[in-house]
Amino acid sequence: MQAPLTFAVDNRLPDILERVTQLLPRLRPQTATNPLDQLLYGVIAQGLSSAGATACYRRVKERFPSFSALRDAEPGLIEGLMVGAPSAALKAQAIPEILRLIDEAFGSLSLEPLSRLDQELALRFLTRLPRVTEEIAASVLRFTGTDRLVLHIDKDVARPLRRLGLAEQGAPLSALPRQLIERSPVAWRSEDFAGLSRGLTRVADRFCHQGRPDCASCPLANLCPAAEKAEAKVVTFPFGKARKTAA
Ligand code: SF4
Numbered sequence: 320m321q322a323p324l325t326f327a328v329d330n331r332l333p334d335i336l337e338r339v340t341q342l343l344p345r346l347r348p349q350t351a352t353n354p355l356d357q358l359l360y361g362v363i364a365q366g367l368s369s370a371g372a373t374a375c376y377r378r379v380k381e382r383f384p385s386f387s388a389l390r391d392a393e394p395g396l397i398e399g400l401m402v403g404a405p406s407a408a409l410k411a412q413a414i415p416e417i418l419r420l421i422d423e424a425f426g427s428l429s430l431e432p433l434s435r436l437d438q439e440l441a442l443r444f445l446t447r448l449p450r451v452t453e454e455i456a457a458s459v460l461r462f463t464g465t466d467r468l469v470l471h472i473d474k475d476v477a478r479p480l481r482r483l484g485l486a487e488q489g490a491p492l493s494a495l496p497r498q499l500i501e502r503s504p505v506a507w508r509s510e511d512f513a514g515l516s517r518g519l520t521r522v523a524d525r526f527c528h529q530g531r532p533d534c535a536s537c538p539l540a541n542l543c544p545a546a547e548k549a550e551a552k553v554v555t556f557p558f559g560k561a562r563k564t565a566a
Pocket residue numbers: 479482483522526527528532533534537538539540541543544545546549
């Protein structure tokens with residue numbers, strides 16, 4: 320029998336995230352976007368400016384405030400609210416159909432179940448819905464947490480990541496997102512990974528330099544195995560080589 324595939328979660332990660340978040344400027348709180356709103360907005364927005372799309376979607380939502388009302392709406396009524404939108408008739412037909420298909424697949428008018436699928440399956444489901452392009456689907460996944468597998472790690476973020484032992488030494492850059500995800504708490508969403516990535520960029524910039532890191536000032540020092548080594552080097556250095564004395 321094949322052994323179950325399990326990963327060891329690194330218990331330092333929540334603490335690391337909290338500390339690196341302190342290094343970031345405070346962001347204005349954003350209203351959480353319902354992924355289903357994002358999906359329908361994406362369909363309506365095709366071929367429109369963002370101002371035009373927002374106005375159009377607002378009219379639709381005012382007339383049909385609930386997803387169930389929109390699912391049961393006559394396409395002709397929806398079309399009448401999309402004045403000036405390209406392919407308005409096709410979009411107006413697609414919207415109730417999309418909602419019906421989601422209801423049928425998940426038993427509710429919600430895209431929350433997508434967060435339990437892997438990214439590829441979730442993308443496949445979304446792009447099979449009428450008028451949903453890959454671009455719209457990818458934008459929806461940002462709001463479901465399903466996009467966490469597309470975490471981007473550049474060489475600056477990789478430096479503290481490796482020194483912290485959150486990735487194997489010598490692993491190529493392309494392998495690091497997967498290694499980090501495998502060690503992360505299962506409850507982490509895309510915004511946690513984004514926060515960690517932005518925070519580690521700060522750490523790399525301020526403390527974890529390419530040459531000698533400034534571990535004494537780094538907020539992650541007591542969580543970082545490389546910090547001990549760096550300190551040990553400083554203590555033993557004067558005894559490592561005989562210093563030349565002036566003749
Ligand atoms: S403690 Fe030192 S080695 Fe570890 S992340 Fe901070 S600066 Fe880098």
